[in-house]
Amino acid sequence: xxxxxxxxxxxxxxxxxxxxxxxxxxxxxxxxxxxxxxxxxxxxxxxxxxxxxxxxxxxxxxxxxxxxxxxxxxxxxxxxxxxxxxxxxxxxxxxxxxxxxxxxxxxxxxxxxxxxxxxxxxxxxxxxxxxxxxxxxxxxxxxxxxxxxxxxxxxxxxxxxxxxxxxxxxxxxxxxxxxxxxxxxxxxxxxxxxxxxxxxxxxxxxxxxxxxxxxxxxxxxxxxxxxxxxxxxxxxxxxxxxxxxxxxxxxxxxxxxxxxxxxxxxxxxxxxxxxxxxxxxxxxxxxxxxxxxxxxxxxxxxxxxxxxxxxxxxxxxxxxxxxxxxxxxxxxxxxxxxxxxxxxxxxxxxxxxxxxxxxxxxxxxxxxxxxxxxxxxxxxxxxxxxxx
Ligand SMILES: Cc1cc2nc3c(=O)[nH]c(=O)nc-3n(C[C@H](O)[C@H](O)[C@H](O)COP(=O)(O)O)c2cc1C
Ligand code: SF4
Numbered sequence: 001x002x003x004x005x006x007x008x009x010x011x012x013x014x015x016x017x018x019x020x021x022x023x024x025x026x027x028x029x030x031x032x033x034x035x036x037x038x039x040x041x042x043x044x045x046x047x048x049x050x051x052x053x054x055x056x057x058x059x060x061x062x063x064x065x066x067x068x069x070x071x072x073x074x075x076x077x078x079x080x081x082x083x084x085x086x087x088x089x090x091x092x093x094x095x096x097x098x099x100x101x102x103x104x105x106x107x108x109x110x111x112x113x114x115x116x117x118x119x120x121x122x123x124x125x126x127x128x129x130x131x132x133x134x135x136x137x138x139x140x141x142x143x144x145x146x147x148x149x150x151x152x153x154x155x156x157x158x159x160x161x162x163x164x165x166x167x168x169x170x171x172x173x174x175x176x177x178x179x180x181x182x183x184x185x186x187x188x189x190x191x192x193x194x195x196x197x198x199x200x201x202x203x204x205x206x207x208x209x210x211x212x213x214x215x216x217x218x219x220x221x222x223x224x225x226x227x228x229x230x231x232x233x234x235x236x237x238x239x240x241x242x243x244x245x246x247x248x249x250x251x252x253x254x255x256x257x258x259x260x261x262x263x264x265x266x267x268x269x270x271x272x273x274x275x276x277x278x279x280x281x282x283x284x285x286x287x288x289x290x291x292x293x294x295x296x297x298x299x300x301x302x303x304x305x306x307x308x309x310x311x312x313x314x315x316x317x318x319x320x321x322x323x324x325x326x327x328x329x330x331x332x333x334x335x336x337x338x339x340x341x342x343x344x345x346x347x348x349x350x351x352x353x354x355x356x357x358x359x360x361x362x363x364x365x366x367x368x369x370x371x372x373x374x375x376x377x378x379x380x381x382x383x384x385x386x387x388x
């Protein structure tokens with residue numbers, strides 16, 4: 001049961017909008033070593049999901065010798081239940097552009113792109129004039145860096161960084177083999193920094209506020225705060241900036257409806273946390289990481305239906321390039337349906353769990369590798385709902 005205690009709200013992402021030019025003016029006067037040092041000190045990790053240290057990404061790319069380098073903002077935001085990048089781009093777009101421009105200065109790039117989710121085309125109405133003004137401002141202050149918007153076409157897999165580059169190059173959005181990593185060979189095979197929308201804003205704000213303010217929040221592995229998209233069975237769905245490292249229990253106390261039986265942390269590719277594990281599960285890289293999606297389910301929900309929806313999504317969105325994922329997603333979906341109808345015994349779930357584990361090891365990219373997260377956490381914690 002929820003006791004209604006409220007988590008502290010953090011105000012970094014959506015504040016100081018009137019100071020963006022001032023922040024950029026100050027940042028461009030700092031040396032690249034100073035900026036990277038500050039990011040390193042802050043402990044900022046990418047907010048797109050995987051959590052790679054941002055300072056390292058920028059540093060590796062800055063060290064590459066190349067005439068052409070790129071900065072790409074990943075605004076594909078396809079993970080089910082995530083809608084925070086849309087809000088950031090709506091409320092504080094100039095902060096995103098400014099973070100990209102600072103990155104451009106640090107790595108020595110002249111061109112930046114925002115890869116915008118196909119379904120967010122309507123945002124262009126506001127984004128384009130804002131971007132024109134910002135590009136003009138960069139020219140005025142003598143920064144040789146310009147940003148363009150590239151429209152995605154509505155494929156979840158194109159949020160995966162290497163599939164995104166392929167898509168920008170006019171090819172099918174299919175993930176590449178790694179290495180090489182984008183820092184060495186990204187867009188057009190040139191050194192590229194690709195970061196999530198929110199990551200660029202935190203990088204900007206760390207330049208402005210200093211590393212300490214950020215580092216003082218969160219935990220050792222998950223420094224700072226994060227923007228969460230809260231949805232599902234909650235009396236207060238929406239966007240919230242919160243300190244990382246809270247337990248799921250604290251989160252549910254604040255956002256639950258008093259009857260929360262599970263929280264899906266990190267969307268379809270994330271983990272389902274059942275009520276009995278709320279207390280001991282930390283939201284952050286040392287527990288359950290999330291790109292921001294937090295979906296609450298109360299006792300009126302069928303976790304079988306939740307899992308079936310996720311698998312439907314993966315079957316649809318798998319690019320089909322590698323067999324474990326292409327065939328595995330379909331078999332998992334058919335398998336749980338067969339168990340539910342009583343056509344297969346309960347023991348068949350164990351076979352499916354093994355398949356999900358094989359997909360984790362054998363799939364080429366993060367999509368196939370993470371199907372097992374939601375699959376195993378839902379099947380193992382809600383077995384009674386999977387059966388006939
Ligand atoms: C299937 C798939 C979809 C992804 N979609 C997104 C996305 O929409 N936005 C995003 O920032 N990262 C997404 N990622 C992660 C990116 O590949 C990449 O790690 C991220 O953009 C890096 O930014 P960060 O270091 O700021 O987190 C996705 C990864 C996978 C495997
Ligand atoms: S894991 Fe899935 S999405 Fe990724 S390359 Fe293989 S088939 Fe495509």
